[in-house]
Amino acid sequence: MQFDPDRQLVSGTRSVLADVAESNGIYEATVPTSRWVEVLVDCSGVQGLYTYQVPLNLSVHPGDILTVPFGTQQVGAIAIRVVHQLPADLDRSSIRWVEDIVSSGFFPPSYWALLHQVADYYCTSFMQVVRVALPPGLLGRSQRRIRLKPETIPPGADVFLPAAAQHLLSCLREQKQGDYTWHYLQRQVRNANRGLRDLLARGWVESYLEPPATIRPKQQQAVTLVAEPPLASLSPRQQEILDVLKRRGGDLWLQELLQVCHVSSSVVKALAQKGYVVIQPREVLRFEAGLEMGSDRPKRLTSAQSTALATITALTGYSSVLLHGVTGSGKTEVYLQAITPILQQGKSALVLVPEIGLTPQLTDRFRARFGSNVRVYHSALSDGERYDTWRQMLSGTPQVVIGTRSAIFAPLHHLGLIILDEEHDSSFKQDQPAPCYHARMVAEWRATLAQCPLVLGSATPSLESWIKVNPPDLVQTGNEQCVSESTAPAALYLSLPERVQARPMPPIQVVDMRQELQQGNRSIFSRSLQLALKQLKERGQQGLLFIHRRGHSTFVSCRSCGYVVECPNCDVSLSYHQIHSGGFDSLRCHYCGYSRSHPRQCPDCGSPYLKHFGSGTQRVMQELAEQFPELKSIRFDSDTTRTKGAHRTLLTQFAQGEADLLVGTQMLTKGIDLPQVTLVGVVAADGLLHLADYRASERAFQTLLQVAGRSGRGEEPGQVILQTYSPQHTVIQAVQQHDYQSFVEAELDKRAALSYPPYGQLVLIRLSSINADAVQQAAEQIAERLRPTIDDAGYELLGPAPAAVIRVSRRYRWQILLKRSLQSPGKLPALESLRTVCPSSVSLTIDIDPLTLM
Numbered sequence: 001m002q003f004d005p006d007r008q009l010v011s012g013t014r015s016v017l018a019d020v021a022e023s024n025g026i027y028e029a030t031v032p033t034s035r036w037v038e039v040l041v042d043c044s045g046v047q048g049l050y051t052y053q054v055p056l057n058l059s060v061h062p063g064d065i066l067t068v069p070f071g072t073q074q075v076g077a078i079a080i081r082v083v084h085q086l087p088a089d090l091d092r093s094s095i096r097w098v099e100d101i102v103s104s105g106f107f108p109p110s111y112w113a114l115l116h117q118v119a120d121y122y123c124t125s126f127m128q129v130v131r132v133a134l135p136p137g138l139l140g141r142s143q144r145r146i147r148l149k150p151e152t153i154p155p156g157a158d159v160f161l162p163a164a165a166q167h168l169l170s171c172l173r174e175q176k177q178g179d180y181t182w183h184y185l186q187r188q189v190r191n192a193n194r195g196l197r198d199l200l201a202r203g204w205v206e207s208y209l210e211p212p213a214t215i216r217p218k219q220q221q222a223v224t225l226v227a228e229p230p231l232a233s234l235s236p237r238q239q240e241i242l243d244v245l246k247r248r249g250g251d252l253w254l255q256e257l258l259q260v261c262h263v264s265s266s267v268v269k270a271l272a273q274k275g276y277v278v279i280q281p282r283e284v285l286r287f288e289a290g291l292e293m294g295s296d297r298p299k300r301l302t303s304a305q306s307t308a309l310a311t312i313t314a315l316t317g318y319s320s321v322l323l324h325g326v327t328g329s330g331k332t333e334v335y336l337q338a339i340t341p342i343l344q345q346g347k348s349a350l351v352l353v354p355e356i357g358l359t360p361q362l363t364d365r366f367r368a369r370f371g372s373n374v375r376v377y378h379s380a381l382s383d384g385e386r387y388d389t390w391r392q393m394l395s396g397t398p399q400v401v402i403g404t405r406s407a408i409f410a411p412l413h414h415l416g417l418i419i420l421d422e423e424h425d426s427s428f429k430q431d432q433p434a435p436c437y438h439a440r441m442v443a444e445w446r447a448t449l450a451q452c453p454l455v456l457g458s459a460t461p462s463l464e465s466w467i468k469v470n471p472p473d474l475v476q477t478g479n480e481q482c483v484s485e486s487t488a489p490a491a492l493y494l495s496l497p498e499r500v501q502a503r504p505m506p507p508i509q510v511v512d513m514r515q516e517l518q519q520g521n522r523s524i525f526s527r528s529l530q531l532a533l534k535q536l537k538e539r540g541q542q543g544l545l546f547i548h549r550r551g552h553s554t555f556v557s558c559r560s561c562g563y564v565v566e567c568p569n570c571d572v573s574l575s576y577h578q579i580h581s582g583g584f585d586s587l588r589c590h591y592c593g594y595s596r597s598h599p600r601q602c603p604d605c606g607s608p609y610l611k612h613f614g615s616g617t618q619r620v621m622q623e624l625a626e627q628f629p630e631l632k633s634i635r636f637d638s639d640t641t642r643t644k645g646a647h648r649t650l651l652t653q654f655a656q657g658e659a660d661l662l663v664g665t666q667m668l669t670k671g672i673d674l675p676q677v678t679l680v681g682v683v684a685a686d687g688l689l690h691l692a693d694y695r696a697s698e699r700a701f702q703t704l705l706q707v708a709g710r711s712g713r714g715e716e717p718g719q720v721i722l723q724t725y726s727p728q729h730t731v732i733q734a735v736q737q738h739d740y741q742s743f744v745e746a747e748l749d750k751r752a753a754l755s756y757p758p759y760g761q762l763v764l765i766r767l768s769s770i771n772a773d774a775v776q777q778a779a780e781q782i783a784e785r786l787r788p789t790i791d792d793a794g795y796e797l798l799g800p801a802p803a804a805v806i807r808v809s810r811r812y813r814w815q816i817l818l819k820r821s822l823q824s825p826g827k828l829p830a831l832e833s834l835r836t837v838c839p840s841s842v843s844l845t846i847d848i849d850p851l852t853l854m
């Protein structure tokens with residue numbers, strides 16, 4: 001039978017109206033006038049908003065899952081909003097009818113309001129927000145199913161059914177559970193639509209969206225140690241594999257073992273052939289998890305923790321709370337105990353964390369406390385994992401979702417609490433693609449819509465959050481420009497001023513690297529750091545070395561003529577990376593990913609004398625190997641953690657004592673809570689201090705204090721060695737004193753003087769194009785167009801100007817900055833319309849509240 005959706009639709013529609021006419025006789029009076037619904041179609045590569053007409057017998061609400069005719073198919077769609085006025089350009093007669101409601105209340109009711117709010121504030125289209133919030137193809141993979149409800153069918157009643165309904169019924173009865181996919185039934189039964197409507201009206205069947213797939217068992221290779229080796233017959237590598245297995249309790253996943261030992265699977269297979277190990281498949285859970293999971297009981301809280309907890313649990317409705325606790329003060333324990341009653345009340349909690357590198361350890365702590373009610377949601381999940389997690393979230397059962405930025409859009413029902421851990425972290429802000437949203441802002445809206453508390457936790461709160469608890473006129477700014485907008489705190493302030501068990505904060509020793517050089521030490525390690533590294537092994541302790549950059553050296557330059565090797569696509573120098581020690585070297589662009597082999601001679605003058613400047617993680621690893629061959633180090637940066645599960649593997653390795661040092665970038669600053677870490681070394685703080693950005697100081701301060709806070713979290717006291725060429729810098733001074741308060745006050749003064757956030761609002765309009773002239777012209781035109789509109793709005797226009805790095809990935813970049821001080825109450829002009837002025841060869845991004853102007 002040829003399936004003709006249009007004919008089907010027309011006849012289906014008629015029958016609905018006929019039914020209505022028959023049942024209440026008011027057919028003429030109720031010709032639908034305001035019964036349209038905007039739906040999101042998301043299947044077979046299409047994602048878009050479409051308008052449909054709603055049959056009278058259906059009561060459609062935002063968040064329902066519908067089926068609608070689309071092209072020649074019937075597809076799943078999400079009802080976004082009811083439309084009372086059709087857009088003028090829409091031809092009424094072309095509007096098709098909603099076919100049916102598959103599942104009502106699938107999404108939380110305020111969910112779409114949240115997405116609309118994001119689109120409005122961040123000046124982007126609704127669809128762009130949808131793309132961030134929803135995993136693609138959510139509905140494409142969901143199946144509509146029809147299930148028989150035999151208990152509701154009176155015996156013998158089916159004899160009087162119309163043919164289609166009867167056929168459908170007998171079809172369903174053939175199956176043991178009385179349950180088929182709608183797709184299948186449509187192919188089996190003529191006029192299946194009509195038959196289904198009949199049966200649904202009688203309540204004899206139900207239509208539903210296939211519930212979350214039960215976790216499909218997935219097998220993975222595990223390696224188990226089975227025999228003790230006679231040592232002679234083994235290579236050192238094979239011996240190492242057996243040692244690692246022994247240390248890890250006799251078995252490990254093959255993949256993990258290969259990562260830990262840096263060997264190929266053939267080495268392990270050889271061991272299996274010799275009979276030392278067996279390799280066999282074992283079941284793993286599809287939700288990201290480790291091999292084993294201990295259980296964990298709530299700790300007895302310190303009095304500061306108790307006060308914080310009591311305040312949070314007493315909150316009803318929306319409130320914003322700043323939990324300011326020094327590193328190691330037990331913030332996470334407060335989160336855990338605040339979540340327990342939420343779950344007991346049948347509600348869910350959402351926990352946002354900055355980066356994925358930090359989730360394995362934190363997730364483990366949550367899993368140990370709450371078991372399988374914990375879901376992890378972040379961008380590194382595979383499609384399958386993401387999809388399963390999503391479906392589980394929609395199931396409505398009380399649960400804890402831990403995730404990064406985009407998890408703020410997790411479609412949880414009955415939200416009882418939102419927590420942003422390390423709320424100061426800049427990874428909560430999306431730079432691109434649009435919407436350039438900040439998860440903290442969205443969290444505030446979401447908590448307001450859900451009427452639940454929002455807890456912002458940090459050892460180094462952002463200035464934005466700080467002035468919410470210390471409104472401007474309470475802060476000593478010493479600057480008359482700073483007038484308060486409101487004087488009542490917009491958030492509650494809770495403080496954990498001490499580490500748990502009164503452990504001391506680690507002393508921070510600042511080392512002046514200029515003096516080291518003067519006194520003849522040319523190593524990248526100061527004498528203090530060298531001494532500390534030597535003692536590490538003797539004392540059986542562990543350390544972290546922080547370095548701002550990955551790779552080996554920041555740039556390569558010719559000693560004879562000064563030529564610097566640059567990226568052909570971007571206006572930046574290439575960084576030097578070593579692929580293998582002793583193997584080939586490459587030069588890479590950290591902006592666009594371009595890479596080339598290391599030239600033997602200067603491309604400009606032919607001189608063989610090329611020098612590497614600046615140091616990155618690889619360089620530090622190399623120096624360590626030369627100066628401290630007895631120390632084992634693990635490199636922990638975005639190069640070494642690119643593969644799935646690598647974060648967890650490396651951190652577990654380190655936690656198990658398989659290395660003495662963890663050498664890494666930014667990632668080290670976040671969430672690592674290891675009691676055996678006593679030493680933290682900052683190899684060079686200067687790279688952080690001198691960035692030309694208005695937030696550089698704030699970010700440097702936060703990063704340094706956070707990395708310092710990784711030390712001395714256990715029984716043994718910690719120490720921090722901070723190397724710098726600018727020991728007098730205010731940031732270094734404040735870090736050395738662990739003095740958040742005075743740093744923040746000085747920084748706020750500076751911001752107030754220039755009306756920078758949090759005392760002003762910034763809007764950055766970023767333009768880019770392959771064509772240098774086109775982008776400059778567009779920037780000038782847009783600025784001209786904006787100028788007359790922004791004065792009244794209280795904004796000041798700066799630029800247009802080329803971006804700090806003018807060319808990236810062959811695209812030329814210009815920007816326009818709008819700035820408004822909070823004193824001038826203004827409203828942003830409609831920026832969306834700027835897109836119409838912008839030629840198609842130029843791309844335009846509107847970044848509201850940019851965190852960086854670079």
Ligand code: ADP
Nearest residue numbers: 299300301302327328329330331332333500673
């Ligand atoms: P933060 O998140 O503030 O850095 P954590 O919650 O990670 O601090 O706590 C630091 C360490 O102290 C963790 O190992 C944690 O298990 C432990 N801890 C937290 N609260 C207590 C407590 N009340 N009693 C004992 N140990 C605690």
Ligand code: ZN
Nearest residue numbers: 558561602605
């Ligand atoms: Zn040269």
Ligand code: ZN
Nearest residue numbers: 567570589592
């Ligand atoms: Zn580049």
